Amino acid sequence: MKKRIMVVGPNQAGKSTLTNVLNDSARPLKKTQDIIYGRNTIDTPGSYIENPLMYKYLIATAQTASHVLILIDQSKITEVYPPGFAKAFTCPVIGVITKSDLNQKNTNLCVEQLKRIGICEPYFKISLTNNMGVEDLKKYLLMRILVHENVRNCEVRQ
Ligand SMILES: Nc1nc2c(ncn2[C@@H]2O[C@H](COP(=O)(O)OP(=O)(O)OP(=O)(O)O)[C@@H](O)[C@H]2O)c(=O)[nH]1
Numbered sequence: 263m264k265k266r267i268m269v270v271g272p273n274q275a276g277k278s279t280l281t282n283v284l285n286d287s288a289r290p291l292k293k294t295q296d297i298i299y300g301r302n303t304i305d306t307p308g309s310y311i312e313n314p315l316m317y318k319y320l321i322a323t324a325q326t327a328s329h330v331l332i333l334i335d336q337s338k339i340t341e342v343y344p345p346g347f348a349k350a351f352t353c354p355v356i357g358v359i360t361k362s363d364l365n366q367k368n369t370n371l372c373v374e375q376l377k378r379i380g381i382c383e384p385y386f387k388i389s390l391t392n393n394m395g396v397e398d399l400k401k402y403l404l405m406r407i408l409v410h411e412n413v414r415n416c417e418v419r420q
């Protein structure tokens with residue numbers, strides 16, 4: 263089964279905008295109500311991370327993902343993630359600071375939050391209005407997916 267990149271984050275953090283970029287698609291941006299499987303991604307509703315009763319759906323869905331992107335919205339600091347939340351996932355978790363074109367003074371708070379969540383660096387600072395940082399994130403993901411596939415192919419051949 264094809265593994266996709268799952269995108270998690272608070273309401274309006276830019277999850278669907280980012281999944282559009284990762285899928286080269288242009289789905290209209292309306293509030294995401296359900297988990298949406300795209301060509302390369304799994305988009306999730308902001309309400310799932312804002313409601314602890316919904317964590318189990320995120321964790322179960324991530325079982326089929328290659329990576330989880332945890333988004334922090336730089337424009338609006340909210341503490342929705344519990345400390346150590348990244349450890350709930352069995353696949354690699356990558357920290358992404360979104361809307362980096364807005365409220366630059368919040369960058370350090372975002373970094374501190376990613377650390378509290380238990381995510382290791384590198385963190386990716388992106389803006390989807392001016393495309394800052396997006397290519398670096400795409401390259402990093404592609405590199406990680408290719409390395410993972412090579413390792414799997416080697417294991418199959420042995
Ligand atoms: N300034 C700025 N706005 C952005 C950026 N990325 C997304 N947005 C805007 O933020 C709003 C919300 O974007 P979405 O991608 O729908 O956010 P979401 O996290 O999917 O939202 P929900 O599905 O409701 O949780 C839209 O108006 C986007 O155009 C960014 O990098 N900078």
Ligand SMILES: [Mg+2]
Pocket residue numbers: 277278279292293294305306307308
């Ligand atoms: Mg959405």
